[in-house]
Amino acid sequence: MIVLITGVSSSPGYKTAISLANRYEVIGAYNEHPINIPGVTTVKANVTRDYARLINDYRPDVVIHMAAIGNVDQCEEQLELCYEINVVASRNLLTTAYRSGSAIYYLSTDYVFDGERGMYTEDDPPRPINYYGLTKLLAEEVARTLGGSIVRVAWIYGTGPGRQNFGRTVAEKLMRGEEVTAIIDQWSSPTLNIIIGEAFEKLISMKFTGILHVVGPRLSRFEFAKAIAKYFGLNESLVKPIRLSDVKYKAKRPRDSSLSNKRAMELLGIPLNDIGYALSIFKKEIEMEKHT
Ligand SMILES: NC(=O)c1ccc[n+]([C@@H]2O[C@H](COP(=O)([O-])OP(=O)(O)OC[C@H]3O[C@@H](n4cnc5c(N)ncnc54)[C@H](OP(=O)(O)O)[C@@H]3O)[C@@H](O)[C@H]2O)c1
Numbered sequence: 001m002i003v004l005i006t007g008v009s010s011s012p013g014y015k016t017a018i019s020l021a022n023r024y025e026v027i028g029a030y031n032e033h034p035i036n037i038p039g040v041t042t043v044k045a046n047v048t049r050d051y052a053r054l055i056n057d058y059r060p061d062v063v064i065h066m067a068a069i070g071n072v073d074q075c076e077e078q079l080e081l082c083y084e085i086n087v088v089a090s091r092n093l094l095t096t097a098y099r100s101g102s103a104i105y106y107l108s109t110d111y112v113f114d115g116e117r118g119m120y121t122e123d124d125p126p127r128p129i130n131y132y133g134l135t136k137l138l139a140e141e142v143a144r145t146l147g148g149s150i151v152r153v154a155w156i157y158g159t160g161p162g163r164q165n166f167g168r169t170v171a172e173k174l175m176r177g178e179e180v181t182a183i184i185d186q187w188s189s190p191t192l193n194i195i196i197g198e199a200f201e202k203l204i205s206m207k208f209t210g211i212l213h214v215v216g217p218r219l220s221r222f223e224f225a226k227a228i229a230k231y232f233g234l235n236e237s238l239v240k241p242i243r244l245s246d247v248k249y250k251a252k253r254p255r256d257s258s259l260s261n262k263r264a265m266e267l268l269g270i271p272l273n274d275i276g277y278a279l280s281i282f283k284k285e286i287e288m289e290k291h292t
Pocket residue numbers: 006007008009010011012013029030031032033034045046047048065066067068069070071085107108109110136153154155156157161162163
């Protein structure tokens with residue numbers, strides 16, 4: 001079976017490719033950041049223009065679409081570009097995949113919700129409050145219309161390629177003995193990238209269809225940073241609280257976009273709510289990286 005992963009040079013794309021490589025023939029598409037992954041064929045393709053080539057050349061049985069502008073503030077500043085990549089390219093790629101008979105999985109985000117309530121389930125109606133969230137929701141709707149599945153994740157952290165993530169910044173600063181500031185009044189469900197890969201491996205083997213929230217437990221940024229300090233055996237007092245209003249983001253942030261992972265826990269048998277489990281894997285990976 002052939003699985004195509006777009007955005008293989010992102011943190012979730014990379015870990016998903018590694019997790020699937022033992023079982024399937026994996027094709028990973030990157031754009032600006034070439035990447036080598038043992039057992040994976042990586043190919044340069046810009047999804048805005050190369051989507052048909054990707055599908056027609058490789059005829060994937062499964063497409064996991066993760067390529068996007070994931071930077072929330074960049075989306076707010078570059079509306080056209082964000083729409084072209086996150087919506088138009090997604091529509092073109094996924095429609096071509098549908099015509100070719102591929103099963104579709106779309107990686108989405110907690111930011112499709114407004115954050116007024118928190119602990120959103122898969123059945124709750126989305127209502128994005130920033131442009132990134134809107135574009136991801138529009139692409140979700142394309143995926144859903146084509147009979148595809150949606151996997152929502154949040155506040156991804158871990159090692160590997162892609163943009164720097166909050167969890168990693170916190171771990172690296174604390175290991176250097178530096179202070180970190182962390183927001184006390186913004187909550188979501190930080191998710192370790194390797195767990196996203198593990199989840200996709202299970203979802204594909206069970207031919208999952210529908211929407212699923214594959215996320216960690218509800219934490220504020222401050223609680224998350226404290227947990228990293230605790231499980232890494234570092235100085236918790238270096239974590240300093242700030243408020244959401246202290247940070248001048250370009251795009252509005254949902255206050256509490258935490259997601260309920262009840263359905264995913266039942267289905268996948270992964271201890272998603274155990275932050276100690278995820279942080280012990282993360283710690284090992286950071287240590288391994290330091291020694292290579
Ligand atoms: N970061 C989070 O906390 C978070 C939370 C929920 C969902 N997500 C989702 O996770 C996915 C990865 O995002 P990220 O946040 O990890 O950001 P990222 O590191 O910037 O990754 C973006 C990925 O999309 C690819 N890409 C961008 N424009 C492309 C284009 N025109 N053609 C082909 N590929 C293109 C990039 O490839 P190159 O780097 O090779 O150009 C990269 O692999 C996105 O779907 C995002 O919505 C992220």
